[in-house]
Each structure stands twice: as structure tokens, then as C-alpha cells.
Amino acid sequence: MSDHTHHHDDEHDPVYFQYEQIDQQQETYVLGMWSFLVTEVLFFGALFMLYIIYRWKFQDDFYLVHEQLNWKLGGLNTAVLLFSSFMVAAAVHYAQKKRKTQQLICLGITLLCAFMFMMVKTKEYGDKWSHHLIPNKAFSYGEHHGGGGELGGQGEHAAVLPNGGKITLASGATNMGGEGASHDEFQYHPGNGTIAPQPREKPAFLKFLDGVFAPLDMPEKEQHGSPEHARLFLSLYFLMTGLHGVHVLVGIIVISALMILTIKKAPTITDYIPTEMVGLYWHFVDLVWIFLYPLFYLIPK
Amino acid sequence: MATAQHDHSHSHHIIPMPVLIGNLVLLGFLMGATIWAAQSLPAMLHSSGLPDAQISLIMNIVALTIAFLKAGFVIAIFMGVKYTTKLVKLYAIGGFVWFCLMFIMFADYATRPMEPVHGWEPEIPSALPRNTSEIPD
Known part of the structure; x- marks a missing residue:
């Protein structure tokens, strides 16, 4: 409501009636976002607890099973997310300076990074699919295959x-x-009596990704360690990276929405605050990955 | 309400671009460090004659220290917590303090080596070995 807002000067953002000044108003937004992020920290925190308990219990097997993950692809994703985190920080920087073109370019690059992340993840999940490492009915793990x-x-x-x-x-x-x-x-x-399953055929839409990421492919490792613990490790892997992947998908949606609203000069975008909120969310997604990468891909022997 | 004083110097802080770029370089360096540590450090420690259990402990500490450093730089610079008000800092730190409090649940795992009663199903294929005897070993 225009009569509920007043401008301190022409250039500045509107202060809504319940606030004394613009700093207080903006602090409220940031505080609200952080309250949400704290719930997210605890949400993922519980899963990290679960991980820590089983890693502690089955240290040797977790090391053996983690070799099935491709640390190069994980590293690529870490780099992609760090860079996208920088890009979204730059987008906030330009939004504060009201330089809309640069802001949109930075957001666009962030969006591309998010898609890149999902492509790498798709490739990784696809490989797990063909190696029978998805912990469902087709799960199969043991020394009789791989290698x-x-x-x-x-x-x-x-x-x-x-x-x-x-x-x-x-x-x-x-x-x-x-x-x-x-x-x-x-x-x-002689084998151990169990039937060694052949690698499963990947769905066609996943195959082109094999070509894209061929330089980062690692030879399929022999599978050592207890199949039960392998299943546990891979369940945790899919649970935690899957939940993180859902957050990346949500990030793609909110960044796209922010870009569209900014381009259309929507009345909801009056200042840099929406960009800052999306930025905080995206940094959180990066934060989770910062811990997931060493914990799943770089387990020491 | 309308008499609010607006202090321009206290208005939202724009993080300078060189700081952001510097932070990105630092994070990239730390990422390289964590991969290097995972690939080469165990062999180096092994040749110095440390027992495997200690190497594993050191590697875990190194990996998590680097991860916390990276997280700290992302929170402080990219998320701008370094430049915000004390109340926002309190919230940001509070979440991680609360997370640390969750470690209290390990007490349960440390103090209960056995389950005193049988489960509903006689033999659950569990990843955790179950001890349903009356006397804990």
C-alpha cells in the first residue's frame, strides 16, 4: 500500500510501516531467512549424525565401498557449486548497485552451474544404476563382479x-x-555360487552424458567389503545426495523465478532483498555439499 | 515511525568484488587441499611410520578441518554474516551450536551395548549386530 510506505529519498528502497528504518526492515528479512536455514542445518544435521554413527561402526567397509564413487565427478561438482556460490554472491553485489544486466548475467551463470551439477549427478546415478549399486531389489554387490x-x-x-x-x-x-x-x-x-549380474542397460537419455563426462570416467573398481554394509553406505549416499539434489532442483526453480520476475519488473522486486534471500539459500546448498564431498568421496583408508 | 532517522553510513553493506573473488580463490585452494590430502597424505604419513589407526584419525581431522574452514568462509563472506548485525550472527551461529548439541545422542550408542528385549520380528536382517541377551558383553 503506497500510503503505508514512505521514501527517505528518491533512490532508496521503501520502508514499510511497521519498521523504523530500512536497516531494521532488511535485518528482518535476513533474520527470517536464517531461521529457515537453521531448520535446514538441523534437517541435514540429523542425517549427518546417522552417517557418523555408521561410519564409526563400519570404518573399514565404508572405506572399501566408497571406492565405488567417482571422486573426480564429485570434485567437478564441488568446483561447480563453489563457482556458482561466487556467482550468486556477485549477483547480490550487482543487485545492491542496481546494475540489473550484470545481476541477471550472474544469476544466469548460477543457473547454468545448477544444471551442470544435476547433469553430473545424473551421470553418477546412472553409473550406479548400471553397476547394480542402487539399494533396491536389483542391488548386487560383491567380489564376483566389477573389476x-x-x-x-x-x-x-x-x-x-x-x-x-x-x-x-x-x-x-x-x-x-x-x-x-x-x-x-x-x-x-570357480565363483562363489551367486549369479553375477550383467551391467544393466542405461536409459537412452542418460547415454549422451557418458560421452560428455568420458574424460572423468574411472575404471569400475572391484567390489570389496560386506554387501550389507555396502548397501547401508549406498543408502546413506543416495539419501543424503538425493536430498541435496532436491535442494538443487528447488534452487533452479527459485533462481529462474527470480530472473523472470526481475526481467518483467514485477512489483514484488523492489530492492536487492529477493536476490539476497535466493543467494542465502543457494549458499546453503553449497555448504551441504562442502561436507558431503569429503565424507562420501574422500574417505581415508 | 515517520521520524525515523536514516543513517546512510549504516545502510546495507555491499561486499566489494575483490573480496568475493579472493574468497573464491581461497575456496578453490582449500578444495584442492582436501583432494590432495585424501590422495597423498596417507602414504606420506605411512612412510613416517605412524600406526594406521592414527593416520585414519589424522586424515579425518584434516578433511573435516578443511570442510569447516570452507564452510566458514562461505558463511562469513559469501553469505555476508561478517557484515551483518549481531542478531543475524547469533542466529547463524546458533544453528550450528544446536547441531553440535545433537551429538548428545551418541551417549545412547555408547551406553547401551545391548537391546534388552527382542524385536517384533524374530530375525530382522539388520546392519547393526543385535545383542538381545540379558547380559551385555
């Missing part, structure tokens, strides 16, 4: 049997059907 690199390398020819065993041909006898191969050079390694 494709080991079979292919070392000058060995090998065939994996459905029961988890494998037949290898020593490096001296490479021409399988030829006269050089003798029976002695075939070795049979």
Missing part, C-alpha cells in the same frame, strides 16, 4: 561365468583356436 579392467588387462583373456567364476587364458596363448593354445594354459576360477 572389468582387471580381466581385460594384464595380457589375459578371460570369460566370466554366470556363477561368478571365470576362465582365463594365460598371456602366452593369445590365439584361442590356434595350435598354440594348450589345455594347461586355461585356468578355471
Whole structure:
């Protein structure tokens, strides 16, 4: 209501009737946002507690299972989020200076970073899908699969049997059907009886991401440690990074909304405060990832 | 209400761009440090003859110290807590103090090594080994 607001000077933001001055009004906004962020800290905090308990209990297995995660992709995501955090801080900086074009460019780059983050996450989740590491009914973990690199390398020819065993041909006898191969050079390694599942086919829309992130691919590691604890670790991984991913999606929505409202000169955007609020939220998303990255991807032996 | 004095010098603080850029560089450096520490530090500590348990403890402390440093710089500079009022600082710090209070629940895990009663289902495939005997070991 225009009669409820008054301007101290022409350039300054309006002070609403319940406030004494603009500083008090702005402090209220920031305080409200921080109240929300504190609830978020506790929300994620409870999950970090859960993580700490199981990591403490199963230190060795958590180390073994964490090798299934690709630290390079996680590192890329850390860098992307740090940079986007800087960009959103720059957007607030320009919003305060009322330089709208620069503000929108910074917000746009933040949005691109958010999409980049989700693409990397999609690639990671897709890999877990094809390696049977999503803790659902198709979950399968154990020493009988993984380690494709080991079979292919070392000058060995090998065939994996459905029961988890494998037949290898020593490096001296490479021409399988030829006269050089003798029976002695075939070795049979019996499996542990469980059926080794083949890698699952990824949905088509995920496959182009494989090409994009090919330079950061790591060879599939052999799976060591107890399958039960692996399932626990991966459940925590999907729970916590999934919840964080939901926050990134919400971030994408609010940043887009802020950009659209700013471009359309919506009456709700009277000053830099909406940008500051979105910025605080986005920094929080970055904060969570700062802890998730070392805790999930960089577990010490 | 209308007599409010407006103090221009006390108006919202614009964080200078060089500070923001410096903070980004610092955060990038810390990110590099945490990856380097995870990749190379265990081997270095191992060659100096420390027992594995201690190396693991040191690595955890290093990783979490760097993470808290990074979080601190994000909160102080990017989120502007360094430049805000004392009340906002109180809220921002309060959340993390409250989080630390949650560690009190570890007392439960430390003081209850056994579960005195059987569960509803006779054999729950649990990740935690269950001890349902009367006497804790």
C-alpha cells in the first residue's frame, strides 16, 4: 500500500510501516531467512549424525565401498557449486548497485552451474544404476563382479561365468583356436555360487552424458567389503545426495523465478532483498555439499 | 515511525568484488587441499611410520578441518554474516551450536551395548549386530 510506505529519498528502497528504518526492515528479512536455514542445518544435521554413527561402526567397509564413487565427478561438482556460490554472491553485489544486466548475467551463470551439477549427478546415478549399486531389489554387490579392467588387462583373456567364476587364458596363448593354445594354459576360477549380474542397460537419455563426462570416467573398481554394509553406505549416499539434489532442483526453480520476475519488473522486486534471500539459500546448498564431498568421496583408508 | 532517522553510513553493506573473488580463490585452494590430502597424505604419513589407526584419525581431522574452514568462509563472506548485525550472527551461529548439541545422542550408542528385549520380528536382517541377551558383553 503506497500510503503505508514512505521514501527517505528518491533512490532508496521503501520502508514499510511497521519498521523504523530500512536497516531494521532488511535485518528482518535476513533474520527470517536464517531461521529457515537453521531448520535446514538441523534437517541435514540429523542425517549427518546417522552417517557418523555408521561410519564409526563400519570404518573399514565404508572405506572399501566408497571406492565405488567417482571422486573426480564429485570434485567437478564441488568446483561447480563453489563457482556458482561466487556467482550468486556477485549477483547480490550487482543487485545492491542496481546494475540489473550484470545481476541477471550472474544469476544466469548460477543457473547454468545448477544444471551442470544435476547433469553430473545424473551421470553418477546412472553409473550406479548400471553397476547394480542402487539399494533396491536389483542391488548386487560383491567380489564376483566389477573389476572389468582387471580381466581385460594384464595380457589375459578371460570369460566370466554366470556363477561368478571365470576362465582365463594365460598371456602366452593369445590365439584361442590356434595350435598354440594348450589345455594347461586355461585356468578355471570357480565363483562363489551367486549369479553375477550383467551391467544393466542405461536409459537412452542418460547415454549422451557418458560421452560428455568420458574424460572423468574411472575404471569400475572391484567390489570389496560386506554387501550389507555396502548397501547401508549406498543408502546413506543416495539419501543424503538425493536430498541435496532436491535442494538443487528447488534452487533452479527459485533462481529462474527470480530472473523472470526481475526481467518483467514485477512489483514484488523492489530492492536487492529477493536476490539476497535466493543467494542465502543457494549458499546453503553449497555448504551441504562442502561436507558431503569429503565424507562420501574422500574417505581415508 | 515517520521520524525515523536514516543513517546512510549504516545502510546495507555491499561486499566489494575483490573480496568475493579472493574468497573464491581461497575456496578453490582449500578444495584442492582436501583432494590432495585424501590422495597423498596417507602414504606420506605411512612412510613416517605412524600406526594406521592414527593416520585414519589424522586424515579425518584434516578433511573435516578443511570442510569447516570452507564452510566458514562461505558463511562469513559469501553469505555476508561478517557484515551483518549481531542478531543475524547469533542466529547463524546458533544453528550450528544446536547441531553440535545433537551429538548428545551418541551417549545412547555408547551406553547401551545391548537391546534388552527382542524385536517384533524374530530375525530382522539388520546392519547393526543385535545383542538381545540379558547380559551385555
